[in-house]
Amino acid sequence: MNNNDIFKKLRVALQLRDDQIVEILQLVDFRITTTELSAFFRNEEHPKYMDCGDQVLRNFLNGLVIHLRGTKENPKQPLEVIKSHKISAPSAEKQTPKKEQNPKASTSTKKKFTPKKTVKKPTIVEKVIFKNGKKSK
Numbered sequence: 273m274n275n276n277d278i279f280k281k282l283r284v285a286l287q288l289r290d291d292q293i294v295e296i297l298q299l300v301d302f303r304i305t306t307t308e309l310s311a312f313f314r315n316e317e318h319p320k321y322m323d324c325g326d327q328v329l330r331n332f333l334n335g336l337v338i339h340l341r342g343t344k345e346n347p348k349q350p351l352e353v354i355k356s357h358k359i360s361a362p363s364a365e366k367q368t369p370k371k372e373q374n375p376k377a378s379t380s381t382k383k384k385f386t387p388k389k390t391v392k393k394p395t396i397v398e399k400v401i402f403k404n405g406k407k408s409k
Contacts, residue, residue, distance in 0.1 A: 275324040276312050279332065283313070286336075287357045299338045302331040 283293065290306045297304050311322035342348035 275326065275329045276316075279312055279324050279329060282332075282336070286354060292357070293332070296335040296339045297328075297331055299335040300331050302328075302335070304328070 282288075288296075290309050293309055294304060294306060308322070311320055312324045312328070314321045340348065340350040340353050
């Protein structure tokens with residue numbers, strides 16, 4: 273496992289976007305652009321792939337500590353910071369384009385939702401027939 277894999281896993285686990293990673297790196301006075309950053313997350317066979325050096329990963333981890341814990345003067349709760357990442361992350365519902373509705377269509381042509389009746393499935397234990405080699409009378 274190389275530095276790129278570690279960087280990718282941290283990015284996914286903490287649900288960080290590229291602009292958030294750039295801000296985290298700026299906390300420790302390390303300047304990097306989003307295009308340079310995206311080269312670390314590319315596939316190894318891609319022509320623009322770049323190895324993530326020890327210095328970049330070290331500065332990201334140091335900045336991540338400051339981002340999650342805060343400073344001595346201004347401490348933070350790490351779980352609250354991570355929850356804010358989840359809230360600010362765009363959801364799949366917002367990304368899907370909405371279908372245009374025909375204003376001329378009447379509401380009576382729409383199908384009403386009727387829930388399906390659920391059939392109780394037998395549990396696995398009820399299906400099992402034990403045959404121990406003895407004949408029953």
